[in-house]
Amino acid sequence: MMKLAKQGRPTSKIITAAAAAAVLAGVTACGSGSGSGTASGGATTGHVTLVVQNGDGGETGLLAGYAKLNKEFEAAHPGVTIDFVTKNFTDLVDTLKLQLSGSNPPDVTQVNEGYSSMGELVTDGLLTNLDSYASKYGWASRQSAALLAVDGRFSANGQTMGTGPLWGVAATGAWVGLFENTKVAKSIGITSAPTTFAEFEQDLAIAKKHGVVPLQYGSSDGGESAWMLATLIADENTPQTLLNIVDARPGASMTSPAVLKVADTIKTWADDGYFTPGWAAYSNSDVFTKFTDGQGLFDLNGSWYVPISGSAASDIEMIPFPAVSGASGLAAVATGDVAWTIPAKSAHATLAAEYINFITSQAAGDTWIASGNVPASMPDNASSELAAAHVTGASAEAVTDWQEIMTKGTALPYVDWSTPTFYNTIESATEELAGGKISPSAYVAKLQADYGTFTKTRG
Amino acid sequence: MSALSTTPTAPARVSGSERRRHAHLVSPPGEPRNVGYLFVAPALVLYGLFVLVPFAHTIYLSFFNWDGIGPQRFAGLTNFRAIVDSGELQSSFVHSFVLIFFYAVLTTLIGLLLAGVMARCKIRGLSVFRAVLFLPYVIAPTAIAVIWRWLLAPDGPLNSALSAVGLESLTRPWLGDFTLALPAVGMVGTWVLYGLAMVLLLAGVQKIPADLYDAARIDGAGAFREFLAVTLPGLRNEIVVVLVLTVTAALRNFDVIYVMTQGGPGTTTTVPSLLVYDEAFVAGSVGAAAAIGVTLAALIFIVNAAVSRLGTSS
Numbered sequence: 052m053m054k055l056a057k058q059g060r061p062t063s064k065i066i067t068a069a070a071a072a073a074v075l076a077g078v079t080a081c082g083s084g085s086g087s088g089t090a091s092g093g094a095t096t097g098h099v100t101l102v103v104q105n106g107d108g109g110e111t112g113l114l115a116g117y118a119k120l121n122k123e124f125e126a127a128h129p130g131v132t133i134d135f136v137t138k139n140f141t142d143l144v145d146t147l148k149l150q151l152s153g154s155n156p157p158d159v160t161q162v163n164e165g166y167s168s169m170g171e172l173v174t175d176g177l178l179t180n181l182d183s184y185a186s187k188y189g190w191a192s193r194q195s196a197a198l199l200a201v202d203g204r205f206s207a208n209g210q211t212m213g214t215g216p217l218w219g220v221a222a223t224g225a226w227v228g229l230f231e232n233t234k235v236a237k238s239i240g241i242t243s244a245p246t247t248f249a250e251f252e253q254d255l256a257i258a259k260k261h262g263v264v265p266l267q268y269g270s271s272d273g274g275e276s277a278w279m280l281a282t283l284i285a286d287e288n289t290p291q292t293l294l295n296i297v298d299a300r301p302g303a304s305m306t307s308p309a310v311l312k313v314a315d316t317i318k319t320w321a322d323d324g325y326f327t328p329g330w331a332a333y334s335n336s337d338v339f340t341k342f343t344d345g346q347g348l349f350d351l352n353g354s355w356y357v358p359i360s361g362s363a364a365s366d367i368e369m370i371p372f373p374a375v376s377g378a379s380g381l382a383a384v385a386t387g388d389v390a391w392t393i394p395a396k397s398a399h400a401t402l403a404a405e406y407i408n409f410i411t412s413q414a415a416g417d418t419w420i421a422s423g424n425v426p427a428s429m430p431d432n433a434s435s436e437l438a439a440a441h442v443t444g445a446s447a448e449a450v451t452d453w454q455e456i457m458t459k460g461t462a463l464p465y466v467d468w469s470t471p472t473f474y475n476t477i478e479s480a481t482e483e484l485a486g487g488k489i490s491p492s493a494y495v496a497k498l499q500a501d502y503g504t505f506t507k508t509r510g
Numbered sequence: 511m512s513a514l515s516t517t518p519t520a521p522a523r524v525s526g527s528e529r530r531r532h533a534h535l536v537s538p539p540g541e542p543r544n545v546g547y548l549f550v551a552p553a554l555v556l557y558g559l560f561v562l563v564p565f566a567h568t569i570y571l572s573f574f575n576w577d578g579i580g581p582q583r584f585a586g587l588t589n590f591r592a593i594v595d596s597g598e599l600q601s602s603f604v605h606s607f608v609l610i611f612f613y614a615v616l617t618t619l620i621g622l623l624l625a626g627v628m629a630r631c632k633i634r635g636l637s638v639f640r641a642v643l644f645l646p647y648v649i650a651p652t653a654i655a656v657i658w659r660w661l662l663a664p665d666g667p668l669n670s671a672l673s674a675v676g677l678e679s680l681t682r683p684w685l686g687d688f689t690l691a692l693p694a695v696g697m698v699g700t701w702v703l704y705g706l707a708m709v710l711l712l713a714g715v716q717k718i719p720a721d722l723y724d725a726a727r728i729d730g731a732g733a734f735r736e737f738l739a740v741t742l743p744g745l746r747n748e749i750v751v752v753l754v755l756t757v758t759a760a761l762r763n764f765d766v767i768y769v770m771t772q773g774g775p776g777t778t779t780t781v782p783s784l785l786v787y788d789e790a791f792v793a794g795s796v797g798a799a800a801a802i803g804v805t806l807a808a809l810i811f812i813v814n815a816a817v818s819r820l821g822t823s824s
Binding site: 144175479486488 | 577578579580662663664682683684685686687688771772773774775776777788791792793794
């Protein structure tokens with residue numbers, strides 16, 4: 052679901068919508084064209100066209116990495132041509148069900164994590180169980196058990212996330228953290244990044260006093276509201292609080308004092324004017340563009356934005372969101388990018404598995420680092436790779452902190468994965484809370500109305 | 511018809527027996543004949559296949575719980591009861607009626623004003639004006655939404671213009687304002703549709719006999735009186751057409767809302783068709799989506815039936 056916001060890049064979802072029809076048309080054309088090519092070519096010359104579908108449209112850094120890896124895969128597999136179909140994230144998510152239940156699905160496709168995407172596709176038997184490939188290729192040794200579970204495990208009936216067979220694996224990872232403009236910070240007398248929640252709030256107040264936007268926040272696409280809620284639930288309480296909620300552990304509730312405390316915080320920040328003026332009219336990518344152009348002190352966003360472009364790019368660093376003092380260990384919302392899966396009706400399942408194995412390998416990790424991305428399977432020599440590829444600043448921090456979180460900290464799931472409709476509920480309720488339309492207690496009640504209803508249906 | 515019968519290949523040339531054979535088939539001109547069905551069949555089949563069948567299927571689906579792929583479970587009227595029970599769904603229908611004011615009522619008033627003015631005075635280059643004012647209606651709704659989202663952005667041209675002339679106090683994050691977002695979206699609808707209203711009404715005005723205006727003027731009617739007594743009654747049918755088109759556009763609005771506000775801030779600009787999309791593609795509840803869609807279609811039908819009745823009875 053983090054990806055729901057990724058589609059709102061600087062060009063934003065308007066272009067998304069405008070391009071949707073064109074993209075769909077293009078995809079249809081690609082799909083059918085390669086399909087026939089597979090049939091005729093495969094029979095006569097031994098050529099195979101592997102149709103690989105992704106939802107990273109607009110993500111130039113990721114697409115560059117995939118382009119390089121695809122060439123390497125083709126070189127290693129003579130006779131194989133990869134038809135890399137790029138869709139916008141929303142286009143991918145909204146059409147997957149129809150596409151995979153149809154007669155001509157892609158051979159490999161990205162599928163979003165969560166109940167409404169991967170869960171339903173598993174329920175309806177439209178994905179291939181990857182357990183045998185995982186043991187054949189040893190995927191357990193390249194990614195942590197927790198990461199594999201959060202990205203690709205679902206009970207066979209699709210009802211429980213994070214346990215059961217493996218259906219998908221991510222090639223790259225992303226975590227949600229705090230971007231800080233160090234130049235702006237210095238100009239208002241802040242010399243070091245906040246290490247505790249209290250310091251962070253002090254910095255917000257200082258920025259406000261100096262007429263700098265303390266925290267860039269755009270709510271119109273919901274992403275930042277969901278990340279803020281998740282991050283604050285974990286960092287104002289404990290990481291386990293968030294895990295309990297997403298895993299629907301007994302007693303987990305959105306009306307608990309822990310969530311109420313978060314609601315109070317969001318309301319206080321809004322009342323104190325810490326957010327971007329007119330925040331409800333902006334998407335997260337709108338304000339991130341402002342931020343990378345030098346406006347504002349902080350922005351809570353995801354590492355998918357590295358490598359950062361923009362006139363202030365070199366002043367920006369990325370840190371894990373500071374927790375309340377005394378909190379033990381590092382924690383951040385950190386999961387793989389949209390997971391790679393093999394549709395049940397894939398015409399080349401074995402080759403598809405080989406492809407997934409290739410792009411999620413630690414060797415491919417070098418390519419990911421060199422193209423400014425965060426590999427889900429971290430190569431052992433990550434730091435020297437960073438140096439060799441001259442990756443610095445926020446791009447390097449995105450990689451090194453990801454490694455810290457994976458090896459020493461707690462990787463957390465997105466809070467909106469809890470229910471299929473939670474993302475929209477969080478989006479509108481948080482706007483109403485920050486806009487002063489509802490009280491913190493009404494806010495948590497709204498969240499619980501969605502959360503409680505869904506967790507009840509899952510028993 | 512008469513021209514056809516005098517052509518050299520007229521039926522009169524055929525032999526006597528053939529003529530008798532045809533005699534019982536040939537009914538008076540204008541009378542319905544079975545062969546007519548043959549001519550409408552292609553359109554009817556396409557319409558049935560792509561409109562009627564899906565519509566019937568949607569009604570059918572609205573009585574089921576279905577995720578889009580798996581088994582369908584009969585749900586009775588629960589999907590419809592949810593519409594009655596859910597505050598969010600109800601308010602989305604209320605928003606639709608607010609949009610009707612902007613899309614239909616305001617649009618028709620502006621169209622009438624323009625048509626009335628253009629009917630009274632001879633304007634040079636009328637067709638150019640007409641084309642320019644009609645232009646918004648020709649642009650794709652998504653493109654319009656993109657343009658207006660930019661115009662209405664907090665640091666967009668509208669607010670910049672207001673600040674430039676010293677009206678800084680009026681600047682707003684228009685689409686992020688809980689009170690103004692819905693009217694802002696509504697005004698975009700007005701901007702799109704008034705050209706259509708004007709063109710339809712202007713065509714109607716040109717059809718009104720000039721001697722009615724002469725008579726009104728001789729009776730001493732002023733511009734306003736003339737408009738009420740001659741133009742308005744003469745445009746009754748066109749007004750009904752305009753209202754039906756614009757009311758439908760208001761009620762089924764999706765693209766503009768989806769691109770401009772996504773239903774936000776909060777739920778202040780949600781409309782039923784947006785919820786259809788959310789239920790079907792986000793929540794995976796196809797049955798609930800179908801129920802909202804069916805309710806929306808019924809509502810559009812009822813409102814338009816009422817509008818048409820208004821036109822014929824007055």
